[in-house]
Amino acid sequence: MKAVRYLGDHKVAVQELPDPVAGPGEVLLKPLAVGVCGTDLHILEGAYASNPPVTLGHEVCAEVVGLGEGVTTLEVGDLITMEPHYYCGVCVYCQTGKPHMCPNRKAPGVHLDGGMAEFLVLPETIAYKLPAGTSPEIGSMAEPLACAVHGMDRLQATSGRPIAIFGAGPAGSILIALARKAGLTPIVAVEMREQRRDLALRMGADAALDPTASDFTERMMELSGGVGFPYLIDAVGSSRVLDQAIPLASRGANILIFGVARPDDRLTVSPNEIYAKELTILGTALNPFTHRRAANIVNHLGLDNFEFGYFSMDQIEDALQAQRDGTFDKVFITPNGAVS
Ligand SMILES: [Zn+2]
Ligand SMILES: [Zn+2]
Structure with missing residues (x-):
């Protein structure tokens, strides 16, 4: 599959990677709209600690295309929004109700491979089903919305x-x-x-x-x-x-x-x-226990009033420049072709 990779040293490129496989408790996803945001620019500038080489994209709306063993809350064809955090579960913050303060937190699109790719595998626990009829770009905005x-x-x-x-x-x-x-x-x-x-x-x-x-x-x-x-x-x-x-x-x-x-x-x-x-x-930092609430309300905020800009993975440099220049209210990568 193709993926947008941050290679370190301010460099980004589209590369071929093996297709991922969903293991037990995981879902195979086709990312449809992936938001570009200030964090992506900070990663490229080296101002936000990441783990290159890594696939970018943490504001992900994707379609479920395969289910690993034991997945019960999602079905093939569902649209999901990704909560982009893996928490360690064993630090004092994880164990006292503030997982977003976890010093061992790992984020897909930052430290682990994210959504600017033809396929993505996630645990069911961080793939939140979106209401039926949600458009991919609005679904992707559930991530920044959860922080808000x-x-x-x-x-x-x-x-x-x-x-x-x-x-x-x-x-x-x-x-x-x-x-x-x-x-x-x-x-x-x-x-x-x-x-x-x-x-x-x-x-x-x-x-x-x-x-x-x-x-x-x-x-x-x-x-x-x-x-x-x-x-x-x-x-x-x-x-x-x-x-x-x-x-x-x-x-x-x-x-x-x-x-x-x-x-x-x-x-x-x-x-x-x-x-x-x-x-x-x-x-205020991240989105502890607010991603479900964001998915529930994302269609009721008039987010379609934003002027959207769409770019393919091959146009990643143009997308990053549009983000820098503020050419659009919101910039998206569409890894599996046009969405609107
Ligand atoms: Zn973001
Ligand atoms: Zn922790």
């Missing part, structure tokens, strides 16, 4: 209150859709790129502001009812964004760091402000 669901759980936002979401790329836009479902209002997106402000509005934001506009702070205060926001999300991953967000927090606000900042990035905070305003700054 966990983020919203961490934020503990209650309905009928305002939220500010900084960054309206794919992650920010999924968070906007979840905030809309959760009854937050108004939902204010903060985004420099006009194309992404448009996406934010299509996904349910009540307002989308350019943070470089001269009246930005004034508008933000107005939209929050004059007191700042009780919920704020950094969906960019940058101290620059948090510098802007924290002063816009109301008393008692929860601030969620969702975006992946560079490891050497540093934030200067005022301990007095955190104390006096009783602020809570929260991290």
